[in-house]
Amino acid sequence: MLLNIDGHDAYCYAGGKLFDATLPTVVFIHGAQNDHSVWVLQTRYFAHHGFGVLAVDLPGHGRSKGAALTSVEAMAGWLLRVLDAAGVQSASLIGHSMGSLIALETQAKAPARVAKLALVGTSYPMKVSDTLLNAALNDEQSAIDMVNIWSHTSIAQKPSFPGPGFYAMGGGQRLMQHISRHSDEKVFHIDFSACNAYANGEAAALAVTCPTLFLLGKRDMMTPPKATATLTKAIPTAQVVQLEHCGHALMAEQPDAVLDNLYRFMTR
């Protein structure tokens, strides 16, 4: 569905159903240079199992218009305006990579509006190497290839994503290229710069009061599990789950395990 946020179309995928704000709402937030479609399996399941689903396309990504936002704080503010526009007072937030920082910051800004927090493939600080930042600015295809290769642990994901017969690594590459084609900006560089600059993660985590899940890929090279220590220490009550045979593209490499952990967490 399309909402109007700050004068621009803001697209939210609702999991294949009409969004119903009277149901418990789960918001899915994608990472850098991605869009809602990375969550297609999990969002469809939640939407058909008692939840209202909003899988956003961040501004400048996919179907959402407007300039890409340049800081995690600005993205969190935008997300709260999405909740307002959708008529949602309180929601659980699930974020992947950059999306996990947005979820964390949203909780810090408006703790009363966040019921649960699931941080998927996260780290803090989420530092991006100069090599990757420069590539994102000057040679975007090279940055896409680096991230795509580092995000996958295998060329044989089973049962593959979004289903049998799809080549997950090819899909990852094309999605990032698709985001590039749809924007005149250097979205990848903007996203990476926002991750790199975000400095409120530890403070935000120390203030978390809602149930929290860390869902990590054991072989994640982009946000390795050890780089999550600052956040997991700051939220000692959080549940931490590490998935086997899984890199940074958790939803593509282990879609069922991601879904099962998220659904258990959201329904307990």
Place this chain on the structure above:
Amino acid sequence: MSGPTYPGFDTLALHAGAAPDPTTGARATPIYLTSAFVFKDSDHAASLFNMERAGHVYSRISNPTNAVLEERIAALEGGVAGIATASGQAAMHLGLVTIAGAGSHIVASRALYGGSQNLLAYTLKRFGIETTFVDPRDLDAWRAAIRPNTKVLFGETLGNPGLDVLNIPQIAAIAHEHYLPLMVDSTFTTPYLLRPFEHGADLVFHSATKFLCGHGTAIGGLLVDGGTFDWQQAYEKTGRFGELCEPYDGFHGMVFSEESSVAPFSLRARREGLRDFGAVMSPHNAFAILQGVETLALRMEKHVANTRKVVEFLVAHAAVESVSYPELASHPDHALAKTLLPKGCGAVFSFNIKGTRAAGRRFVEALSIFSHLANVGDAKSLVIHPASTTHFRVPPEQLVAAGMTEGTMRLSVGLEDVDDLIDDLGRGLKASQKGA
């Protein structure tokens, strides 16, 4: 500093899509000869049917053996998804009817395999899909043939029978100017010789029966989605492709372009086309084709090397009127072939023997290594004489119109010792001229 690199072609040919079997540890891809797959519980069943989980339900829709082949060809082509079909014809049909229906129009090269020509000119026409055929070398003709109801441009990477090299970059540019996809039949080239997505094509299909299988043992087709074409943008600009961008009643109102930003075509092709037309590949055939794909690079190198020597021999032979192979300077697409096909122009080509139908018959009947049959892309060398087989009722003047003569031969050069092949052809050519 150099960055990380993707696995190379040979590695993908052996490993993409396949992991050791988690239950048995089997290293080779098992043949899952099962019609259906047991659900864990009712919720699992419902979630598989409703695309909330990835997995197998029924082998007409997906099968683990087929999935390995599908993911492997997608990786080798540089695409996002593959679909294994009962034959190459089924792959072509699935590709076209996923986006075209009654009232649609296709622009196609006129230099096509006879089966493809029949499907477009006669069979799809019966279902309301019209095709305009154009000279594949005439770029203006491609552009001029596009209508408001055109859904796709289509050609073969190497056309039939003259091996016209499809100018994929230019024809793709014309297609994309009109927010249309370009689909190509890449059977003769395979991803080893040409990766059409790198040059602008959006959809590829193969008769996997040929070089991908490589041993003449299985019929099958593969449809590959490059994930390059922006169906949603085309829909917004032209109103075309509502099949992918509007709610589909046949799948609970699913809007495929919302489910996947890059592969809505493959979602619909599988969830509608495989489900309803049902032209799926047997897992047994998928296994046979996988064995071929594992050695594709090795075989294609030898196919091309042998072909080059055979072509050289034929060009110099007194009984040969002409040879049509794009690596020859005399071929009209020689320059384009150098650009698009630097590794070689395949192993199927035609040449003309001096003389009439009778000379052609004498040639074919004198051969002992080349098998006279209607197939190409086997490890074994093959030959067919169109004027005495597929076109035996066609008068000489109509043969010329179709780009042939009474002495036209089509060879598919195999992997035998090339000196033996040349000896065999020499015997045939000598016999062809007896009584001439």
